[in-house]
Every structure is written in C-alpha cells, then in structure tokens.
Amino acid sequence: MxxxxxxxxxxxxxxxxxxxxxxxxxxxxxxxxxxxxxxxxxxxxxxxxxxxxxxxxxxxxxxxxxxxxxxxxxxxxxxxxxxxxxxxxxxxxxxxxxxxxxxxxxxxxxxxxxxxxxxxxxxxxxxxxxxxxxxxxxxxxxxxxxxxxxxxxxxxxxxxxxxxxxxxxxxxxxxxxxxxxxxxxxxxxxxxxxxxTKFGQWWRRTVRAGYAFAEGAALHGAAPERHWVRERRRALVWGAGVPLVIAGAVLVAGPVALLGLLVYPVQVLRLARHGGWAWAFFTVLGKFAEARGALGYLTDQMRNRRRGIIEYK
CATH class of the missing domain: 3.90.550.10 (Spore Coat Polysaccharide Biosynthesis Protein SpsA; Chain A)
Known part of the structure; x- marks a missing residue:
C-alpha cells in the first residue's frame, strides 16, 4: 500500500x-x-x-x-x-x-x-x-x-x-x-x-472550538449522530444561559441573587476531583469562550455572513 x-x-x-x-x-x-x-x-x-x-x-x-x-x-x-x-x-x-x-x-x-x-x-x-x-x-x-x-x-x-x-x-x-x-x-x-503561552491565545483557540461546536451541531446534530450537540449545549448553558438567569434574578431580587455565581466555583470543585485543579478551572472558564464562539456562529448565520479563520498564534 x-x-x-x-x-x-x-x-x-x-x-x-x-x-x-x-x-x-x-x-x-x-x-x-x-x-x-x-x-x-x-x-x-x-x-x-x-x-x-x-x-x-x-x-x-x-x-x-x-x-x-x-x-x-x-x-x-x-x-x-x-x-x-x-x-x-x-x-x-x-x-x-x-x-x-x-x-x-x-x-x-x-x-x-x-x-x-x-x-x-x-x-x-x-x-x-x-x-x-x-x-x-x-x-x-x-x-x-x-x-x-x-x-x-x-x-x-x-x-x-x-x-x-x-x-x-x-x-x-x-x-x-x-x-x-x-x-x-x-x-x-x-x-x-x-x-x-498566553491567555489570549488560549481564549481565541477556545472561542474557535465553540464556533466549531455550533456549526458541527447545525450540520449533523440530528439523530443518530447528534454531532457536538452536547458540547454546544454545555457551552451555551454555562457560558451564556446561567449568567443571563442570574442577571435576571438580580433585577427581581436584588444583589443577593449574585450568590448564584457560586455555582461556578462549585463546578470547579466537582470537576477537580476527577481531573485536577488546572483542568477544572480552565474547563469551567472555557465555557464562556465557547459560548462566545457558538453565539458568533449563530450571529453569522442570521446575518448570512461567512467568517474567516480564528487565529490564535
């Protein structure tokens, strides 16, 4: 061969x-x-x-x-x-x-x-x-x-x-x-x-991943593949949905609702038991970057715009 x-x-x-x-x-x-x-x-x-x-x-x-x-x-x-x-x-x-x-x-x-x-x-x-x-x-x-x-x-x-x-x-x-x-x-x-070696590089790379999750799910998200549907959902829930819910709660209940942000350190603690502190911290933080990428893809689709590559080095 x-x-x-x-x-x-x-x-x-x-x-x-x-x-x-x-x-x-x-x-x-x-x-x-x-x-x-x-x-x-x-x-x-x-x-x-x-x-x-x-x-x-x-x-x-x-x-x-x-x-x-x-x-x-x-x-x-x-x-x-x-x-x-x-x-x-x-x-x-x-x-x-x-x-x-x-x-x-x-x-x-x-x-x-x-x-x-x-x-x-x-x-x-x-x-x-x-x-x-x-x-x-x-x-x-x-x-x-x-x-x-x-x-x-x-x-x-x-x-x-x-x-x-x-x-x-x-x-x-x-x-x-x-x-x-x-x-x-x-x-x-x-x-x-x-x-x-820099945070900005890692952030842009993670934004790119979120964009890929959203586009992949749009292409092949139907059963049985469900391609990157879970990854897209996690990004949007943790990186966008939870902050929006907490912001809405602050408008209703006042600053006490900011205690809802404790869900993120709790999530870091939970993940750290399985993969260590650094991996847990950046996994949770990365959901915000992934959400930005996923929302960027959705915005591009609504505007019928084709985005260029997202470079990180």
Missing part, C-alpha cells in the same frame, strides 16, 4: 523543516502553503516536497488546504498521511498504522497519540497535551494528523472547505455514514508544537 503525505502550513520556519525531514521515505510529499513570507516554500522545495501555493485572494481554511493537497496526489495513491506543519511524525508510526489498515479493510482513518513537544512551557500547553490523550479503539473522529485511505476520502468529497474549524470530525461523520470505521491506536504518532 503506497503512502503519501500532505502537510499544510504558513510561516512555520524551522518547525516545517523538522516536519518534512520526519517524512523521509514517503512519496510524494505535498506541502500546501497558505501565504508564507518566511521562506517556507523555498525550504520545502529544497527538501524535495511538491509545493502547492494557495490563492490567498480566496477565503482560507485548513480544510481547503488539505483538499488542495489531496487533489495533488497521484490517482494510484492508496494512503495519505495528513500532518500540520508544526508537527513531527514518529519514526514508527507509518509502519504501525499501515499494518493495522491492511488487517482492517473496513477502517478508513487511523490515528495515534499526538503529544505536545513542550507541555511544561505553559499551563495551556499542558491542557492541549491532555486534550490529545484520547482512548484507543473505535473512535468518532480524528484530529489534523491521521493516516487515511484515499479512495473513501475522495468518495465522500474530501473535507468541507467552508469550515473554519472542526473539519476533521465533520469529515469523520460523513465517512462513518458511508460505512467506514475510524480507529485510534495506542501508538505514538506525532509531536506537536502548540506554542500557546
């Missing part, structure tokens, strides 16, 4: 070089660049990658970049490893993942453990590293790094290019609806360099 690679990036610098060097042995390697000004295109060509430069006069999404890479692959390609330009592929991953797909013809997508390169650089990096640590076995979705069968991917039309976030889970919904399986292996896959 032939294995190619598609890498997407913009101004990744040394991270892109490390990424492409980790892909030696795969052919072809397609690098899709989205307007880099740091020499990434020239560096990718020096390392032997086929470069696709996106027309940046058109709205950019990661989904559009991945589809451009998919279109550049030869028709004979069996498998494609998708990779973000800030990631490095584990040396043993391709052999492990390809062997699994050879033994499981019903599976279209296989992914493994994505780890943060510097989890101790910030609390936000640690939270992201924890986010990547999902259980092995049959899964509903993958992330940006995954090994996929090309034929099923093309059969469902590739990625949905209009999505500004959450494009991989949405693709996996359509693959599962077509009868294919998604699988997560208990194996090292990639090392990721998030470089999220």
């Amino acid at each position: 032939s294995v190619a690679a598609v890498v997407i990036g913009r101004n990744e610098g040394a991270r892109l070089i490390a990424c492409l060097q980790s892909l030696r042995g795969l052919s072809p390697v397609i690098y899709v660049d989205s307007g880099s000004t740091d020499g990434s295109v020239a560096a990718a060509r020096r390392l032997g990658a086929t470069v696709v430069e996106l027309d940046m006069t058109q709205p950019f999404t990661a989904a559009r970049a991945r589809n451009a890479g998919l279109s550049a692959l030869p028709d004979s390609t069996d498998l494609v490893q998708f990779l973000d330009g800030d990631c490095v592929l584990d040396a043993g991953w391709i052999a492990t993942a390809r062997q699994f797909l050879q033994g499981h013809p019903e599976v279209a997508v296989v992914c493994g453990r994505r780890r943060e390169i510097a989890p101790d650089a910030s609390v936000y990096n640690r939270l992201i590293d924890r986010e990547w640590d999902t259980p092995p076995g049959a899964a509903k979705a993958c992330g940006g790094d995954a090994l996929m069968r090309v034929a099923p991917l093309r059969g469902v039309g590739g990625y949905r290019e209009s999505l500004i976030a959450g494009e991989e889970p949405e693709l996996c919904v359509r693959l599962r609806q077509a009868g294919w399986g998604i699988w997560r292996l208990d194996a090292e896959m990639t090392a990721h360099d998030a470089q999220v």
